[in-house]
Amino acid sequence: EVQLVQSGAEVKKPGESLNISCKGSGYTFSTSWIGWVRQMPGKGLEWMGIIYPGDSETRYSPSFQGHVTISADKSIRTAYLQWTRLKASDSAMYYCARSRSGLIDYWGQGTVVTVSP
C-alpha cells in the first residue's frame, strides 16, 4: 500500500527557517516524482513543485521558485520542503504528493504551518 506520511504541525516566527518532511512507503521511492501542494486557509490548491529522487531533478512553479527548496533523500525515502526565511503569508496547509506524469495519485495527510510574530 502506497503511503506518504508527513511531519507534524509547525508554529514559527517570521524570518525563521523551516524544514517539513514526507516519508514514502509501499512503492519505489527513487523512481517516482514527489512534490508539494499548498492550500492557504479557505483557498484552493496551488502546485508548488516536484522532485525526482533518483537524480534530484526538480521543477518549480514560478510562483514559488526562489522562496522554497524541494529536496529528497532517497536513502531514507523522504522528501523535504524548506524555507530559509518564513513570511506570515507562508501560513498554510502543505500536502506532499506522488506525481505520475504530472497527475497526483497519492497524497500525504498534510502539514499545517503557522507563521506568526
Added chain:
Amino acid sequence: DIQLTQSPSSLSASVGDRVTITCRASQTISNDLNWYQQKPGKAPKLLIYAASSLQSGVPSKFSGSGSGTDFILTISSLRPEDFATYYCQQSYSSPYSFGQGTKLEIK
C-alpha cells in the same frame, strides 16, 4: 504557464441530481486533464485522469469528458457524501496547475 478556469465557482444541488462542472484551459492540453475531490479537512482524492479515465475504486457515477481546451466533470445521482469541492488539474506541462475549485453544496 497554463491557466485553468473552472465554472461555476459554487453550485447548489439536491440529493439525486446530476451536475456538471466545466474546466477551460488557456491553451490546448490534449487530454491531460485530471479531476480531484476534496472534503473539508481532508487531502484531495483523484477521481478522473486523462480527461475521462476513472481512477481505481472511484464509483462510475463520476465521469469526465473533453479534450483540447474544454473539459467536463459529470456527477450523477448525487448523494450526501458527494458534496465537496472539486478541482481540475492539467498534467500537460509543468507547472502542473490547478483550477480554482468548484464548491458543490446541498440545496
